[in-house]
Amino acid sequence: MVTIKISPYFTEVKKEIVEFELKEEITADQLLKQIGIKKPEYVSVVLNGQVVSKDVKVKNKDNIEIYPIFGGG
Amino acid sequence: MPYGYWGKMLRINLTTGNIKEETFEESFMRKYFGGKGFVSYYLLKEVDAETDPLGPENKLIFATGVMTGVPVSGMCRYAVGGKSPLTGGYGQSEAGGWWGPELKMAGYDGIIIEGKAEKPVYIYIKNEEVQIKDATHLWGKNTDEAQRIIREENGDKRIRVAQIGPAGERQINYACIVNELKHANGRTGMGAVMGSKNLKAIAVRGTKKLEFKDKQKITEIAKWFSGYLMENPLTYGLYNWGTAGGVMGLSKGGILPTRNFKEGSFEGAEKIWGKTMAETILKKREGCYACAIRCKRVVEVKNDKYTVDPEFGGPEYETVAAFGSLCGIDDLEMISKANELCNKYTLDTISTGMVIAFAMECFEEGILTEEDTGGLKLNFGNAEAALKLVEMIAKKEGIGEILALGSQRAAEKIGKGAEKFALTVKNQELPMHEPRGKVGVGIGYAVSDTGADHMQAGHDSLFTQEGEVLDSIKPLGILKPIDPFDLTEKKVREFMYLQFLWSFYNMAGICDFSPVPRGSLPLDKLVEVMRAATGWNVSLWEMLKAGERGLNMSRLFNLRCGIDSKDDRLPERLYQPLEGGSLKGVKIDKDDFNKAIKKYYAMMGWDEETGIPRKEKLEELDIKF
Numbered sequence: 281m282v283t284i285k286i287s288p289y290f291t292e293v294k295k296e297i298v299e300f301e302l303k304e305e306i307t308a309d310q311l312l313k314q315i316g317i318k319k320p321e322y323v324s325v326v327l328n329g330q331v332v333s334k335d336v337k338v339k340n341k342d343n344i345e346i347y348p349i350f351g352g353g
Numbered sequence: 354m355p356y357g358y359w360g361k362m363l364r365i366n367l368t369t370g371n372i373k374e375e376t377f378e379e380s381f382m383r384k385y386f387g388g389k390g391f392v393s394y395y396l397l398k399e400v401d402a403e404t405d406p407l408g409p410e411n412k413l414i415f416a417t418g419v420m421t422g423v424p425v426s427g428m429c430r431y432a433v434g435g436k437s438p439l440t441g442g443y444g445q446s447e448a449g450g451w452w453g454p455e456l457k458m459a460g461y462d463g464i465i466i467e468g469k470a471e472k473p474v475y476i477y478i479k480n481e482e483v484q485i486k487d488a489t490h491l492w493g494k495n496t497d498e499a500q501r502i503i504r505e506e507n508g509d510k511r512i513r514v515a516q517i518g519p520a521g522e523r524q525i526n527y528a529c530i531v532n533e534l535k536h537a538n539g540r541t542g543m544g545a546v547m548g549s550k551n552l553k554a555i556a557v558r559g560t561k562k563l564e565f566k567d568k569q570k571i572t573e574i575a576k577w578f579s580g581y582l583m584e585n586p587l588t589y590g591l592y593n594w595g596t597a598g599g600v601m602g603l604s605k606g607g608i609l610p611t612r613n614f615k616e617g618s619f620e621g622a623e624k625i626w627g628k629t630m631a632e633t634i635l636k637k638r639e640g641c642y643a644c645a646i647r648c649k650r651v652v653e654v655k656n657d658k659y660t661v662d663p664e665f666g667g668p669e670y671e672t673v674a675a676f677g678s679l680c681g682i683d684d685l686e687m688i689s690k691a692n693e694l695c696n697k698y699t700l701d702t703i704s705t706g707m708v709i710a711f712a713m714e715c716f717e718e719g720i721l722t723e724e725d726t727g728g729l730k731l732n733f734g735n736a737e738a739a740l741k742l743v744e745m746i747a748k749k750e751g752i753g754e755i756l757a758l759g760s761q762r763a764a765e766k767i768g769k770g771a772e773k774f775a776l777t778v779k780n781q782e783l784p785m786h787e788p789r790g791k792v793g794v795g796i797g798y799a800v801s802d803t804g805a806d807h808m809q810a811g812h813d814s815l816f817t818q819e820g821e822v823l824d825s826i827k828p829l830g831i832l833k834p835i836d837p838f839d840l841t842e843k844k845v846r847e848f849m850y851l852q853f854l855w856s857f858y859n860m861a862g863i864c865d866f867s868p869v870p871r872g873s874l875p876l877d878k879l880v881e882v883m884r885a886a887t888g889w890n891v892s893l894w895e896m897l898k899a900g901e902r903g904l905n906m907s908r909l910f911n912l913r914c915g916i917d918s919k920d921d922r923l924p925e926r927l928y929q930p931l932e933g934g935s936l937k938g939v940k941i942d943k944d945d946f947n948k949a950i951k952k953y954y955a956m957m958g959w960d961e962e963t964g965i966p967r968k969e970k971l972e973e974l975d976i977k978f
């Protein structure tokens with residue numbers, strides 16, 4: 281089971297937490313597309329507490345959080 | 354006939370009471386575009402090296418841009434400038450809201466204030482009727498009361514008021530000017546300059562019709578953009594969660610200024626970010642003139658300790674971070690109260706938060722004691738003490754009198770090593786962006802004409818990958834993603850091109866959340882809107898050249914004031930490793946950074962060592978002063 285906490289910035293995904301079983305390891309970018317994020321380029325991925333690049337592989341038991349890449353102003 | 358502007362400035366001398374109109378040619382507007390362009394023009398022309406920023410010889414310039422008042426999202430801003438009491442050099446700060454467009458509708462592109470009134474006054478502009486009115490009864494009043502009285506005594510509740518509160522009257526070095534009680538020309542102490550002139554407010558009511566060349570085209574683009582901006586995360590996110598919607602991402606990424614820039618992640622980030630605000634104290638979302646992005650927040654708080662009046666809007670990201678993570682405070686209600694107080698007294702929220710965080714670190718390090726603070730336990734995280742300090746600064750009471758000088762000067766007074774906790778560039782406190790995780794922002798802080806400023810260029814984190822955002826700036830010649838830690842010529846070039854664009858936005862009166870790359874209006878559409886508004890066959894090249902011209906002019910003014918390459922530096926802390934957060938251990942390499950600054954000078958056509966613009970560069974940009 282992989283758990284993804286989704287920043288409400290990304291309105292296309294209605295849930296705040298999505299959980300599901302991965303059949304195989306996939307990249308964070310693929311995962312974002314699977315859960316319905318339309319524009320992964322705007323997303324910053326936090327894997328088990330660390331910001332990672334989107335080509336990193338994710339696996340079951342991982343905790344993922346996604347936030348917008350930009351901030352402030 | 355000019356389209357989108359009037360070709361008319363007001364010049365008001367408060368010493369003599371003389372009010373006159375000055376006209377300018379189309380070529381003048383097309384060269385300087387208003388805003389920052391006008392501020393730097395008039396300062397270079399009229400203010401010399403010896404001028405005391407708080408003396409009657411200083412000028413205070415209110416300048417709309419050529420686009421201010423065009424009914425498209427983001428075209429609402431104006432600049433206020435003068436010689437800065439904080440930096441001693443080029444002072445300028447922009448604000449949104451409604452005041453700028455209102456001045457335009459009254460028939461003026463800007464106002465030059467000179468001299469000093471004998472007693473407190475305010476200026477009332479009702480279309481072409483301009484009066485200097487007594488403000489003795491308003492002096493000492495907070496902004497809400499002063500605005501109410503001005504509207505009442507002139508019998509019009511639609512009057513827009515740009516004004517100072519008690520902090521501006523007391524000429525606190527980082528006092529700001531506030532319009533509509535919630536939009537601030539926050540930085541460089543322009544509120545203090547206004548106070549030094551005994552000028553409480555400029556109240557404006559404009560009902561004239563500003564002509565545009567192609568109104569239909571403007572309506573068409575405005576309509577298209579209102580829909581499109583809700584499809585783009587950069588702009589719809591601003592509507593949904595406000596500027597504080599980025600707090601969590603910044604904290605997770607290790608670049609949320611925390612405890613006076615010691616750390617980059619804050620354990621209380623979730624309690625203070627935009628989503629929490631929306632779910633708790635948010636009363637409504639608001640926008641500036643004609644803006645459908647509506648990133649502004651209105652909050653209301655009523656609890657046992659305090660109430661926050663929604664009239665003062667709500668805290669922006671900068672304020673949330675400055676009074677929140679930066680001071681180790683995770684109480685959004687307290688942050689909103691601090692925001693309200695700053696808008697009431699007209700204190701810049703960034704500098705005020707930074708000065709308080711500085712004092713907190715001094716306290717934790719034993720440099721300041723309870724004896725100095727009048728019994729306040731100024732530890733990081735003490736929300737009540739921080740609020741008390743805001744009051745003490747505004748009133749120049751106790752330790753507040755020293756802190757009202759700004760952190761650099763306060764540190765010099767306090768001594769005992771306090772200097773290393775004062776994080777400023779050219780005496781202005783750092784804004785809420787951590788350059789150790791996005792070094793281009795550091796270049797911006799260092800070379801900024803106004804002292805540390807986060808609005809010099811788009812931030813590195815937007816351009817690290819292929820995609821829509823990078824595509825949006827390819828017309829500038831930025832073609833490849835760049836690492837946020839990169840300090841090579843690639844970064845310097847990217848920074849410089851974006852700086853031209855940002856400088857132009859500040860000239861033309863455009864909010865950077867509207868066009869790309871921080872907003873979503875594409876550059877070709879922006880050019881189209883400009884053409885439709887002005888009737889000029891204006892090009893992106895021309896806009897960027899104008900932006901570059903503005904940067905060279907403010908540079909020249911700083912050089913005149915003795916601010917030069919020695920001042921284009923970062924506070925030492927940024928060359929030290931971050932002590933905590935997800936970028937713990939990361940620092941900026943000083944040698945690499947200094948090399949990047951020299952490279953920037955060279956690319957700008959400035960002398961590599963002195964940072965002085967070369968004669969030929971000035972000739973190319975047609976700058977003669």
Ligand code: SF4
Pocket residue numbers: 426427428429449450591639640641642644645646647648649864865866867
């Ligand atoms: S985006 Fe926000 S700050 Fe900019 S004009 Fe619109 S409401 Fe004002």
